[in-house]
Amino acid sequence: MEAYERLIRYIGFDTVSDEESETTPSTAKQFDLARELEREMREMGLQDVYLDDHAYVYGKLPATPGYENKTPIGFIAHLDTVTTGKNGPAAYQIIPNYDGGAVALGESGNSLSPEMFPHLKDMVGETLITTDGTMVLGADDKAGIAEILTMCEHLLHSDRPHGPISVCFTPDEEIGHGAALLDLERFGAKFGYTADGSAVHEIESETFNAAAAKWEIRGVSVHPGSAKDVMVNAARVATEIDHMVPAGERPRDTEGREGFYHLTDMSGDVSHAKINYIIRDHDAVMFEKRKQVMRDVEKAINERYGVGTATLTLVDQYRNMAEIIAQYPETVEAAFDAVRSIGLQPVSNPIRGGTDGAQLSFRGLPCPNLGTGGYSFHGPFEHTSVQQMDKAVQVLEAIVDWFAKR
């Protein structure tokens, strides 16, 4: 079975995750796809296939005889998708022999065009897979699952030698919980790769450092007619805090390796207010400096209005995995060589976000991210092609070869 045929099958399962939920998986329907994968993996002949209580599906492809001592590597992709309001199986279109023009997305009035998405020019002649313009396709990350299992199937039906290979499909990546309950002992790999990126030639091994800054502001509410030098208006203090956060360092103003402070939400009245930020920076020193800026603001506010007016809580969320990956350069070298082996020029750009691999890297599984051949994730313009997915499979196979030869 080809990778795209698997993708079409998997996107028939609605696996939207839910940020509000406190269970894992956050939505029970993720189990439907997890069970389907469990069945498919057993049928295919993978070993130690196991679906746990949290909808993580594990499987192994044992080494070919004589290759048992090669470095065990693993591949990871996620089951869930983001919501776009409309749920249910994804409605898709297959456009054979793409002519390089605009593609109408169903009846939605939206169209995919090379003006918006210049990479489409390189996909002329390919078989595009798009949405109908009303919801996500779910190639993020069902394309990753499809490619990993297609790679396993190819290896099972070939005599290409390989070391021990593990696979794991996880729930709830989109709400930041995909890596937390992955059982690394069961997984058993020394290095991992998430197949959860976009263009096939892109290898991602650097994420943001991330923290949340949560502010509670306590005001002093008195009659406004007799408020002189007494009233502390918590809502106004919240806006004052925002003015003290460096201007020009917001998501709107930054790109590449530039970090930011992002006001996510604020609410309040005279007696009480909250204002929340997320802080992001690739550079660990700059990241610490940004947190210090917040602490300095807290100090200044409390000096101005009295101790206990503003209370800042800084919560670290994830760290830049480059710190760990740098200790295991072979993980990235293998991926670069794999991309070159299929005739593409590899690139590595810092991710302006995080991946499950960031958390896994710090838990002891160095884990760069690979491209799946899908584009424009998280919206109705999401698309991929049969040929890009095939290339992604070839990259996975070339990584397996790379480790088998060492």
Ligand SMILES: [Zn+2]
């Ligand atoms: Zn994803």
